[in-house]
Amino acid sequence: xxxxESQEIIKDLLRDTMEVFEPKIIHAGLDxxxxxxxxxxxxxxxxxxxxxxxxxxxxxxxxxxxxxGARMGIWGDHLLPDxxxxxxxxxxxxxxxxxxxxxYQADFQPSSLDFFIERGFEIYGCPATQRSNNRVLxxxxxxxxxxxxxxxxxxxxxxxxxxxxxxxxxxxVW
Numbered sequence: 001x002x003x004x005e006s007q008e009i010i011k012d013l014l015r016d017t018m019e020v021f022e023p024k025i026i027h028a029g030l031d032x033x034x035x036x037x038x039x040x041x042x043x044x045x046x047x048x049x050x051x052x053x054x055x056x057x058x059x060x061x062x063x064x065x066x067x068x069g070a071r072m073g074i075w076g077d078h079l080l081p082d083x084x085x086x087x088x089x090x091x092x093x094x095x096x097x098x099x100x101x102x103x104y105q106a107d108f109q110p111s112s113l114d115f116f117i118e119r120g121f122e123i124y125g126c127p128a129t130q131r132s133n134n135r136v137l138x139x140x141x142x143x144x145x146x147x148x149x150x151x152x153x154x155x156x157x158x159x160x161x162x163x164x165x166x167x168x169x170x171x172x173v174w
Contacts, residue, residue, distance in 0.1 A: 007060070015068060025070055031078065033078065035050065052092075055091075076100060079115075099124070101123050101124070103127065103149060104128045113152060113156050113166060116164055117164035123156075123164065127169070128146075128173060129172075
């Protein structure tokens with residue numbers, strides 16, 4: 001499927017993480033991916049869509065992480081419909097994957113939380129006290145984002161639709 005050498009490096013890193021920290025959850029990242037440019041991937045793209053290949057990679061990571069005895073967490077933005085019109089990635093992502101849903105703007109709307117809830121995922125809302133344009137001091141927009149995102153997440157924790165739920169919040173610094 002993908003380059004075996006790369007997969008072995010990833011497996012080694014995950015095994016080392018489990019051995020050193022014994023975590024219950026391993027966050028596999030899978031955000032800001034520049035995917036599909038390697039010649040081996042380009043050959044695969046003749047047979048499958050980029051979204052299907054990304055879903056395959058998520059499932060491979062999930063198999064490795066759960067095989068080590070942890071739950072897998074990932075950033076959720078690549079699963080959202082504006083990036084994946086056919087919902088291929090979200091439909092194929094194992095439902096025991098924890099979605100870390102990040103948004104850093106003050107005008108954040110809860111549609112992504114609802115998207116993940118409706119698809120049965122456990123979600124952590126991830127606002128930020130700092131982001132790329134204000135790395136030294138937080139701004140009013142950061143605090144507004146924290147307040148609004150936390151409020152939306154709390155509402156969805158109390159009244160979850162579907163089988164998904166918002167479990168908590170992780171404050172990020174981006």
